Amino acid sequence: MKGIKNYLWPLALLSPALVLLLVFRFFPIAYAFLLSFQDWGIGGSKGFIGLSNYKWLLQDPFFWQSFWNTINYAIIAVPLSLIVSLFIAALLNKGLKALGLYRTIYFLPVITSMVAVSIVWKWLYDPQRGVFNYFLTTLGLSPLKWLEEPRGIIELMVGKELPYLLKGPSLALVSIAFMSVWKSMGYNIVIFLAGLKNIPDVYYEAAKIDGAGPWQTIKNVTLPLLSPTTFYVAIMTTIASLQIFAPIWLMTGPPPGGPLGRTSVVIYYLYQKGYEEYQVGYGTAIAFAFFLFVLAITIFQKTVLEKRVYYEV
Amino acid sequence: MRFKKIIGKIVIYTIVTAGALFSLLPFLWMISTSFKTQREAIQIPPTWIPKVFTLDAYKMVWTKIAFPRYIYVSFIVATFTLIGVVLTALLAAYAFSWFKFKGRETIFMSLLALMMVPVPVYVIPLFILVQYLGWIDTYYALIIPWSVNIFAIFLLRQHMRGIPKDLYEAAVIDGCGRLCFLFRIILPLIKPAVVTISIFNIIGSWNAFMWPLMVVNSNNMRPIQVGLAYFSQGESTNYPALMAASFIAILPLVILFFLAQKQIVASYAKSGLKG
Numbered sequence: 001m002k003g004i005k006n007y008l009w010p011l012a013l014l015s016p017a018l019v020l021l022l023v024f025r026f027f028p029i030a031y032a033f034l035l036s037f038q039d040w041g042i043g044g045s046k047g048f049i050g051l052s053n054y055k056w057l058l059q060d061p062f063f064w065q066s067f068w069n070t071i072n073y074a075i076i077a078v079p080l081s082l083i084v085s086l087f088i089a090a091l092l093n094k095g096l097k098a099l100g101l102y103r104t105i106y107f108l109p110v111i112t113s114m115v116a117v118s119i120v121w122k123w124l125y126d127p128q129r130g131v132f133n134y135f136l137t138t139l140g141l142s143p144l145k146w147l148e149e150p151r152g153i154i155e156l157m158v159g160k161e162l163p164y165l166l167k168g169p170s171l172a173l174v175s176i177a178f179m180s181v182w183k184s185m186g187y188n189i190v191i192f193l194a195g196l197k198n199i200p201d202v203y204y205e206a207a208k209i210d211g212a213g214p215w216q217t218i219k220n221v222t223l224p225l226l227s228p229t230t231f232y233v234a235i236m237t238t239i240a241s242l243q244i245f246a247p248i249w250l251m252t253g254p255p256p257g258g259p260l261g262r263t264s265v266v267i268y269y270l271y272q273k274g275y276e277e278y279q280v281g282y283g284t285a286i287a288f289a290f291f292l293f294v295l296a297i298t299i300f301q302k303t304v305l306e307k308r309v310y311y312e313v
Numbered sequence: 314m315r316f317k318k319i320i321g322k323i324v325i326y327t328i329v330t331a332g333a334l335f336s337l338l339p340f341l342w343m344i345s346t347s348f349k350t351q352r353e354a355i356q357i358p359p360t361w362i363p364k365v366f367t368l369d370a371y372k373m374v375w376t377k378i379a380f381p382r383y384i385y386v387s388f389i390v391a392t393f394t395l396i397g398v399v400l401t402a403l404l405a406a407y408a409f410s411w412f413k414f415k416g417r418e419t420i421f422m423s424l425l426a427l428m429m430v431p432v433p434v435y436v437i438p439l440f441i442l443v444q445y446l447g448w449i450d451t452y453y454a455l456i457i458p459w460s461v462n463i464f465a466i467f468l469l470r471q472h473m474r475g476i477p478k479d480l481y482e483a484a485v486i487d488g489c490g491r492l493c494f495l496f497r498i499i500l501p502l503i504k505p506a507v508v509t510i511s512i513f514n515i516i517g518s519w520n521a522f523m524w525p526l527m528v529v530n531s532n533n534m535r536p537i538q539v540g541l542a543y544f545s546q547g548e549s550t551n552y553p554a555l556m557a558a559s560f561i562a563i564l565p566l567v568i569l570f571f572l573a574q575k576q577i578v579a580s581y582a583k584s585g586l587k588g
Contacts, residue, residue: 013408017401020461028435105333113520115538116559194582274437
């Protein structure tokens, strides 16, 4: 009797969560896998077609463009966000009086919606009426096209056309990355502050006794002891950047992803193919390619970068 | 030496203040513009404080567009999603931390693996499922798929495990059953964790965009962010109205943030420390 009871209780307690997870998580994931091998368009499934969706994916220039844009976006957004937030957090940690107030202000963009923020920034970036170009022209500089600029930032710096892989991300994409750094900075600052607070004072005192200067203290005490936090922030920021969607839908184009597809990212492309054009089979193949990509990056970060993380024993 | 220290402080304050202003200025610009006339909004040089103060933009957003309706939809979605997440997580975490059964660790580990799969991977088949169920343009589509959250289960389980086991015996002696024990004894003890998952959930539902964009077609069922997004496409150059609408869309969370900023910031900070 007791044995049955011991099973019934956990079963009853778990069932609401498990049923929902089976239906709305596990099933769609498994189903996505099956769909990615089918030819599925407006009229439903036309049967299994083997690896055709994946083969087409490898040859699809628009997929590769969105893939390359996504990588470029992450390469700009992640390090920039990390460096700026760590810098601000380190300064805030110097025993400032109004720490709470500063933290609140920096955190404000984190809780506001990406939609509202995108609308405001789209206007700031407007080539004719935006504030950024107003500042540039008052400073005597030439205005930029911001979100409407398809040319790569390296091209803009060099001043002439370059081959595709050397162009660098378009100014349009960099503008979006810049906005997302602004938006996510507060979150990273809060995490870094918590990490910095966790470093015991004894280490700093020991460094002082040993005659270490400020730069040496940062390099040999702060950074190594903070590395688990930095590592966590790096992984979280990377995963978030790879999934950027709302700003593309709201700020670029028309059509979104523009100009010339230079801001089309993988998730936007997936949405476009799988949902808007209802090419479900192909859309789910993009989804799995994306999943493998995220997995590969996470594993890369875990194996290569984590070696340099110093965990206190 | 002292002089050097003061200079250092001044430099630090200057940098962090500049950064804070940078964080704040887009919001101030948004609020200021929302009270301007369209003519003043695009005037060069721009003004920071409206010369002509008008509420026209708010009137337009509030009466001509279905903004009160959008807010109502989001409010319903956020409330019911929250109830679902907290209830399912409480029960499941209770099972995982207070009951021994075969396969417990296996099930828990599979859930953690499931948590690692990003939403875009399954969003299209989930959409097809919801369409098949006939849930397009209904609250079901907006609420039910998100009324369970693995991270919430995980967090509550961590907190429940720390509760001493002999509390249970004491409760049984007092005639408190297993469910009574969960809601009367455990729940008050893990209140901070419940607050944390509630905060994440309210912010998440209020700001949700991609999923509602997919499952809602009728204007009448649009949550706030989707309503705002379509509005911004239709009125892409009416800046005062756009800014007023954006301000309305962020206002409830900004108010919540100022009321509970300590808990909110602490929740986010803790979510990072675990990692």
